[in-house]
Every structure is written in C-alpha cells, then in structure tokens.
Amino acid sequence: MAQESLYMRLVGEWTAMMQRGVLQPGQKMPSVRKACEQYQVSPATILSAYRLLEERGLVEARPQSGFYVRAQTRLPLPHMRRQSGTVATGDEVLDNIELVLAAQQQPGYLDLSMASPRGSDFYPTSRLKSILGKLTREQPELATDYSYPPGSLALREQVARRALAWGVALTADDIVTTNGCTEALQLALRTVCKHGDTIGLESPTYFLLLPLLKSLGLKVIEIPTHPTTGLSLDALELLLSEGRLNAIVAMPTVHNPLGATMPLENKKRLAALVNEHQVPLIEDCPHADLFYGQLTPDAVKAFDRDGYVLLCGSFNKTLAPGFRTGWIAPGRYRRELTRLKFASSLSQPRLLEETLASYLQDGAYDQHLRFLRRHYQSQMSRLQDVVANYFPPGTRATSPTGGCVLWVELPGEADSLALSRAAYAEKMLLVPGALYSPRGRYRNCIRLSCCYPWSDAYERGLQRVAELAAGN
Incomplete structure (x- = not known):
C-alpha cells in the first residue's frame, strides 16, 4: 500500500x-x-x-x-428554528446582500465571511498557467472558437468520470457545461419552474439564491434544516403530499452555510420522495469535493430512478474561480435546459474549458483535493478554537463536515446586522445570518470563513469581532 x-x-x-x-x-x-x-x-x-x-x-x-x-474546545450546536412560511423574497434582505457584495470590492477590508478563497495557497495556479500557455501555442484556434452547448466534450468526459466518486453514473452526453454553478442553478430553475411557482428551500440557505429566486418571480417555502443531518425530510414529505411545491433546491453534501452532510439513508429517501411526487430536485454541490473524509459521499443523484434530480457542480471552489466553469446533469430535463443555455449565453469559453479538461486528465486533481481538504480541515479547527475561546459565553457553532464556512449562533438577543455594521466601520467584512433567509431570520447568527491564508491580522480580526459581539 x-x-x-x-x-x-x-x-x-x-x-x-x-x-x-x-x-x-x-x-x-x-x-x-x-x-x-x-x-x-x-x-x-x-x-x-x-x-x-x-x-x-x-x-x-x-x-x-x-x-x-490536544484538548478539543468545541461549542454546542446551534438552536435551529423550525418555522416554515410562504413568502416572496424580502427587499430588505436583498438590499443587505447588495451591501455585502459591494463591501467585498472595497480595498483594505478584512474579509471574515465570504466563501471565496484567494491566493495561490488554494489553487494550482502555476500548473493551470502552464497548460493554458501550451494550449494557446499549440492550438491558437481555441482562443477564438465558440464552445456551443453542451460544451467541451473533453471537459464533459472528465466531469462524468469524476461523478463516479459521487456514486453517479453519467456519460458526457448527460452533462451541460455552464458559467459557474450560479448559471447552472439559474438554468435549472428556469427549466423546471414558471413565474409564480413555489420552491422548497433549506433554511438557512446560500444567500445568493435569494436574489435569483426574486428575479425569476418565484415564491419560497423555508424548510427546517438540521446542522448535522440537513434538510428535514418529514417537513418536506408533508409539503409534497399537500402539493405545495413545484421544485426543491438543496445542498445535501457540505451544505452552505451549515457544513452539514445528509446521511446516506436520508439521501435515498429524498431521491425516493422527489421521484414519487415527480417534483424536481436541484441538487447543488459546489462544496462536495471539499468533504473532509477520504471519499466524497454519494450524491442524491446516485439514487435518482426517473431523472427528477438535476445535479449541479463547479470547479470555482477548488481549481479556478476566475474561469467560472460549472456544469449540470439535468436528467430528464436535458433537452429543454440545453436549448435554454443556447438562448441565454450562447457558448462557453473553449480555451478555459480545454485547460481544465487537460488538468483533470493528468491526475493531479485528486492530489490537489487531498491537500485542500487537509488544509481546510486544519484551518476550520483553528477557527473553531478561536470562536470557542474568545466569543461570548453561550455562543454555539456548527461542526462542518467539509468546506470552509462556520455557522455561529450568538447568545441572547444579539443582532448580527448591527454587529456587521460595527465590523464594517472597522474595515472588516462580516455576513449576518439574516441574509440566509428570505424572511430575515437568524438575526443572532453570523457565517465565518476560513478560506484565507491564516495570519495574525485574520486572527486579530476574529478576536475583535468577538469583542464587538460581547458588547452588542
């Protein structure tokens, strides 16, 4: 061995x-x-x-x-709210999301929350640069050719090969490449929904889903989500039996922001539910390759009998965010989604897709992922220690199964919106929990991220946030 x-x-x-x-x-x-x-x-x-x-x-x-x-300093899990309600996405939440994204572009700010790794510590930049240069020299037409839907055959073949690690048997023909996972989500929603439909959404959820749903005129039912087991299947089954959902969006593997991974039996049950009720599930998996274990858990798509699961992924968190390359396996909706992709953005950047395909072919990706998982797990442990040692008594936090984000629940009547404003005044970017719910729930929660090189400035920033939280 x-x-x-x-x-x-x-x-x-x-x-x-x-x-x-x-x-x-x-x-x-x-x-x-x-x-x-x-x-x-x-x-x-x-x-x-x-x-x-x-x-x-x-x-x-x-x-x-x-x-x-070592003695492990760990906090109890957060108390997750269990309400559900049907509402349109609130403008107040969208306004706050715009402020956070604008703040991220400001120079001199210390980012403590965004799941956007930066720097060569996290990406194989030199290797990608070498491949890109070689392809440009040897096949200059790649820089001028369009890559029409469904996208680069070489890249789709590599995606299909890698999907086997998630328990999913795909061919290149089952896959459509996209401009990141965000476009994959948008295409999936536009394919399976119409204006006024209702989407079942994990609560809390990835906050950039909210403006997307708003722009498509979709309503939301928030479904309780546990910090270790994920989406409540009992709540989902009740909603499906009542015919209240037209589609579901979920992150069953390395959830953002909770870091939860749904147990295998729950994934099987989720696949059975959506197939039984014929309600499409958009399975969003941008962080799945960052699962801390040696093997990535099977996707829900692995148990999809009739093609009602649309599986989305990307390489933005692991390889090259600037390439904005994602993909989707749309199941029974492939034909409609491929046509919509053509009408929406026409093509993909062929040179970048071929660069990623070449990198994936040479076998270096698995080694890179092993490094990245170890790196994030080590940094997550340090982040959890800082929160446990410096944040106010009564603070709770998740125990992520992968990725780079930690969900922190502050004690009492803490107001994370006020906390984020106080942090912003001191040039620190902090995302409040209210942004992860259409109704602005989780006002006493924040999301922290460890996807930056660990530094004295980063640790001091976390300690300063803890001080602000204590006085909030």
Whole structure:
C-alpha cells in the first residue's frame, strides 16, 4: 500500500480513537519507534501522520517529549428554528446582500465571511498557467472558437468520470457545461419552474439564491434544516403530499452555510420522495469535493430512478474561480435546459474549458483535493478554537463536515446586522445570518470563513469581532 494511504489510514484510526475517548486529552501518543514496531511502517509514515494530526489541531508536539493529544474546545450546536412560511423574497434582505457584495470590492477590508478563497495557497495556479500557455501555442484556434452547448466534450468526459466518486453514473452526453454553478442553478430553475411557482428551500440557505429566486418571480417555502443531518425530510414529505411545491433546491453534501452532510439513508429517501411526487430536485454541490473524509459521499443523484434530480457542480471552489466553469446533469430535463443555455449565453469559453479538461486528465486533481481538504480541515479547527475561546459565553457553532464556512449562533438577543455594521466601520467584512433567509431570520447568527491564508491580522480580526459581539 502507498505511504500516503498508510499514513492516512493511521490518521483515521487515531482520530476515531480520540472521538471514542480511547485516546484522552493530554495522553502521550506512541513514540515514533514504538509506532513503527506496532504498525510495521517506516518512521516517515508515522511522522507524516503525526504532522497531519498536528495540522488538524488534534495533537501537539512537545520538545524533547513527543506528541500529545490536544484538548478539543468545541461549542454546542446551534438552536435551529423550525418555522416554515410562504413568502416572496424580502427587499430588505436583498438590499443587505447588495451591501455585502459591494463591501467585498472595497480595498483594505478584512474579509471574515465570504466563501471565496484567494491566493495561490488554494489553487494550482502555476500548473493551470502552464497548460493554458501550451494550449494557446499549440492550438491558437481555441482562443477564438465558440464552445456551443453542451460544451467541451473533453471537459464533459472528465466531469462524468469524476461523478463516479459521487456514486453517479453519467456519460458526457448527460452533462451541460455552464458559467459557474450560479448559471447552472439559474438554468435549472428556469427549466423546471414558471413565474409564480413555489420552491422548497433549506433554511438557512446560500444567500445568493435569494436574489435569483426574486428575479425569476418565484415564491419560497423555508424548510427546517438540521446542522448535522440537513434538510428535514418529514417537513418536506408533508409539503409534497399537500402539493405545495413545484421544485426543491438543496445542498445535501457540505451544505452552505451549515457544513452539514445528509446521511446516506436520508439521501435515498429524498431521491425516493422527489421521484414519487415527480417534483424536481436541484441538487447543488459546489462544496462536495471539499468533504473532509477520504471519499466524497454519494450524491442524491446516485439514487435518482426517473431523472427528477438535476445535479449541479463547479470547479470555482477548488481549481479556478476566475474561469467560472460549472456544469449540470439535468436528467430528464436535458433537452429543454440545453436549448435554454443556447438562448441565454450562447457558448462557453473553449480555451478555459480545454485547460481544465487537460488538468483533470493528468491526475493531479485528486492530489490537489487531498491537500485542500487537509488544509481546510486544519484551518476550520483553528477557527473553531478561536470562536470557542474568545466569543461570548453561550455562543454555539456548527461542526462542518467539509468546506470552509462556520455557522455561529450568538447568545441572547444579539443582532448580527448591527454587529456587521460595527465590523464594517472597522474595515472588516462580516455576513449576518439574516441574509440566509428570505424572511430575515437568524438575526443572532453570523457565517465565518476560513478560506484565507491564516495570519495574525485574520486572527486579530476574529478576536475583535468577538469583542464587538460581547458588547452588542
């Protein structure tokens, strides 16, 4: 077995032992020599495992002594509201979203909330630049040719190959490439809905869905969503049985903003429900490849019997946000969606699609994803520690299964809108919880992000937000 597989197996085994209490905080880990004898592996393998555990905040190295299990400071899960109601998207929420997006463009602001990784720490920029240059030299026509729907065949073949890791069997013909996941969502909604229809939406949800739904004239029913198991299927089943929904939008794998991943049995039940009631599910998975485990969980689409699940993904969070390349597997709606894509934006940038396809073909993506998952998991652990140690008593937070965002619930009658304004006055960008609900719920919540290089300025900013929250 490869060294990487060996040390990852050890990391998984020791992490599980810590979670079960077999390894207690303060307990010394086996010495490198003893661990080598016990597991019959090399010192390099043991050291690699210990270093990864250290990056994740699970062990600490003590000079001249060895590695010790760290005490984990974790907060209880948030209290999630359980109301549902049918409303049009509120203008107040949309106004606040516009303010947040405008603030992100301001120079000199410290961004603590947006899930928009920046810098070469997170992307294989050099490799993509090399491929782009080579393709431009050898196939200059790629810079001038249109890539009409359904998009680059080479890229669609790679997407289909990678979908197998999500338990989904697709061919290139099942896929349409798009301008990011946002266009995939828009095309899906325009394909399966008409003006005045009602959408079932997780609550809280990705806040940029709200202006999109508003622009399409769609109404929303907020469905309770648990911070570990995701969308409430009992609530959804009741709504479906009453015929109140025309479509559903959900993030079952690495939810934004909760970080939850729906258990496999729940995904099977969700697929069965939408097929039974013939109500389309738009499965939004932009963060799925950032799941912290070694294997990405199966998508709901893997259990889709009759094609009612439209699966959306992109490479914006993992490879190249500037390329704005996404994709959708629309199931039974493929023909209508492909025509709509042609009428909406005509084509894709062929040179960029071929660059991504070439990168995916050479096998480097899996190695890059392993690095990215470890990096985010380590940074998430540090972020959780800062929140636990500095935020006011009574603060609660999620325990994400992947990705880079943490949902934080402040105690009492805290007002995250006021908190975000106070942070903005000190040149810090903070997204209030009210933006993640059409009705402006979750006013005592904020979303934090760890998708930036960890720095003293970033940590000081988090501590300052904690001070502001304490005085809010």
